[in-house]
Amino acid sequence: MLKARILEQISCQTCPSSHLCIAADLDSEAKSELDALITKVRNPAKGAHVFHIQEPVKNLYAVYSGSCKEYWIDENGNECITNFYFPGDLIGIESISNRKHLFSVSTLEDTVLCTIPLDAFLELMQTHGSIMKRFINIASQKMQNDQCITMGVTATERVCDFLMNITTRMLERSYNEDEIHLPMSQLDISNYLGIAYETFNLILKKLKSNDVIKLKNKTMRVLDITELESQGRIDYEFKKSLK
Amino acid sequence: MLKARILEQISCQTCPSSHLCIAADLDSEAKSELDALITKVRNPAKGAHVFHIQEPVKNLYAVYSGSCKEYWIDENGNECITNFYFPGDLIGIESISNRKHLFSVSTLEDTVLCTIPLDAFLELMQTHGSIMKRFINIASQKMQNDQCITMGVTATERVCDFLMNITTRMLERSYNEDEIHLPMSQLDISNYLGIAYETFNLILKKLKSNDVIKLKNKTMRVLDITELESQGRIDYEFKKSLK
DNA sequence: CGAGCGCTTGATCAGCATCAACTCAAGTGG
DNA sequence: CCACTTGAGTTGATGCTGATCAAGCGCTCG
Numbered sequence: 001m002l003k004a005r006i007l008e009q010i011s012c013q014t015c016p017s018s019h020l021c022i023a024a025d026l027d028s029e030a031k032s033e034l035d036a037l038i039t040k041v042r043n044p045a046k047g048a049h050v051f052h053i054q055e056p057v058k059n060l061y062a063v064y065s066g067s068c069k070e071y072w073i074d075e076n077g078n079e080c081i082t083n084f085y086f087p088g089d090l091i092g093i094e095s096i097s098n099r100k101h102l103f104s105v106s107t108l109e110d111t112v113l114c115t116i117p118l119d120a121f122l123e124l125m126q127t128h129g130s131i132m133k134r135f136i137n138i139a140s141q142k143m144q145n146d147q148c149i150t151m152g153v154t155a156t157e158r159v160c161d162f163l164m165n166i167t168t169r170m171l172e173r174s175y176n177e178d179e180i181h182l183p184m185s186q187l188d189i190s191n192y193l194g195i196a197y198e199t200f201n202l203i204l205k206k207l208k209s210n211d212v213i214k215l216k217n218k219t220m221r222v223l224d225i226t227e228l229e230s231q232g233r234i235d236y237e238f239k240k241s242l243k
Numbered sequence: 244m245l246k247a248r249i250l251e252q253i254s255c256q257t258c259p260s261s262h263l264c265i266a267a268d269l270d271s272e273a274k275s276e277l278d279a280l281i282t283k284v285r286n287p288a289k290g291a292h293v294f295h296i297q298e299p300v301k302n303l304y305a306v307y308s309g310s311c312k313e314y315w316i317d318e319n320g321n322e323c324i325t326n327f328y329f330p331g332d333l334i335g336i337e338s339i340s341n342r343k344h345l346f347s348v349s350t351l352e353d354t355v356l357c358t359i360p361l362d363a364f365l366e367l368m369q370t371h372g373s374i375m376k377r378f379i380n381i382a383s384q385k386m387q388n389d390q391c392i393t394m395g396v397t398a399t400e401r402v403c404d405f406l407m408n409i410t411t412r413m414l415e416r417s418y419n420e421d422e423i424h425l426p427m428s429q430l431d432i433s434n435y436l437g438i439a440y441e442t443f444n445l446i447l448k449k450l451k452s453n454d455v456i457k458l459k460n461k462t463m464r465v466l467d468i469t470e471l472e473s474q475g476r477i478d479y480e481f482k483k484s485l486k
Numbered sequence: 487c488g489a490g491c492g493c494t495t496g497a498t499c500a501g502c503a504t505c506a507a508c509t510c511a512a513g514t515g516g
Numbered sequence: 517c518c519a520c521t522t523g524a525g526t527t528g529a530t531g532c533t534g535a536t537c538a539a540g541c542g543c544t545c546g
Contacts, residue, residue, distance in 0.1 A: 094386035
């Protein structure tokens with residue numbers, strides 16, 4: 001039972017993405033209290049649901065490894081993807097206020113999630129100001145991230161902003177610097193961006209033929225990040241300057 | 244000095260929008276501590292800036308009366324509006340994490356703002372769990388609101404979602420039920436929605452001629468809210484069911 | 487090995503941006 | 517007090533971006 005053994009070993013102390021998650025910048029006492037809270041670890045297979053829309057919010061989830069998509073179904077039965085989550089990301093924050101999930105979330109690949117019981121977590125934040133401040137920072141960053149994606153108007157802007165966003169996030173996670181694995185389908189991405197997937201594919205083709213990116217199967221390599229950024233709407237240099 | 248007298252009287256106890264703001268659901272002790280924090284009240288004239296992009300975040304602001312727009316300037320010098328704020332709304336949350344403003348904010352009319360010193364507020368949340376929980380709920384609601392606006396794909400969907408959003412928010416503030424005052428220009432709205440203002444104007448014309456809304460100067464009256472909702476993307480009935 | 491899903495590509499068409507001209511109301515200054 | 521300016525809103529003509537339709541390709545997995 002290799003898998004079980006690995007799961008038992010999971011803790012914020014050893015998590016490779018803890019610098020992005022709640023545990024970042026905590027002293028060891030706060031970190032171990034946080035760890036004590038996250039006893040349940042889930043390991044849903046590819047395509048499995050983490051929760052469904054309208055279910056009560058009992059837990060938040062932190063992605064330990066793998067990735068998830070967040071979506072709802074519109075009146076015509078279309079899936080509308082609202083977010084992708086990667087290691088270190090926190091899932092469910094936007095639904096805290098009404099304690100019912102506003103979206104469904106399912107995994108894009110084999111995924112390991114840390115289960116964070118919401119009520120206990122809220123209590124923990126009351127006794128540990130450092131955790132509270134960290135959580136507020138995470139919420140603030142989520143707002144920034146959510147807003148940035150929607151800024152582009154043309155399809156090309158949106159695609160380039162998305163690719164820049166993914167690249168930036170993957171670099172923060174210090175994955176294989178230039179080889180970026182995209183776990184979602186092109187259909188998922190175009191859906192997320194609100195454009196037709198044929199259009200998305202066409203723009204990818206252009207970017208490839210202009211040597212801006214290289215793409216094989218689901219692995220992307222950014223060849224000219226300056227060009228990629230300039231074809232998008234978001235000024236990532238500016239964003240970096242804020243930090 | 245009528246104005247000064249009015250401003251001195253401002254407090255969460257008497258604020259007509261406190262049920263939407265931080266003060267909601269607080270016991271009177273927490274509420275008065277919060278009140279003690281909000282000693283500075285600003286009254287910027289129409290078009291005045293509350294803060295500029297990239298400035299340090301010293302305060303959050305709560306709208307007491309009036310309204311604001313949030314925006315940034317893109318590389319071509321175009322104003323890109325990212326949000327509108329009305330009484331009870333909290334301004335600046337998304338910029339907490341890097342302590343520099345990600346956007347500029349200016350007023351759309353004569354406006355009264357409550358100044359909330361950020362550091363002191365973070366301290367206050369540590370000693371008052373009820374305030375912390377309330378703030379987290381507000382952040383969660385802001386995420387919901389931000390995400391809903393961008394969901395529409397076609398221009399008509401976006402316009403109808405926007406009008407529904409404004410209507411809903413105004414009803415929460417229990418303003419003159421059916422006469423809704425839009426403080427921003429049509430250009431501001433179309434900019435916010437990412438569509439041309441001629442297109443926006445055209446869609447308004449259609450909605451007017453179909454007796455879905457009535458519009459004179461900047462005052463709107465929704466005649467057929469069911470039709471308005473059905474032409475948008477967001478299911479407001481569903482959203483209500485979550486509460 | 488065959489079925490099916492995800493990706494690729496091209497042809498056609500509609501929705502919306504762009505350009506342009508005009509109205510109307512509110513200042514502004516001589 | 518009127519001529520001029522300015523900005524917001526209105527309307528129509530034109531063209532491009534990107535959606536839709538259609539068909540073929542090539543993985544991957546049962």
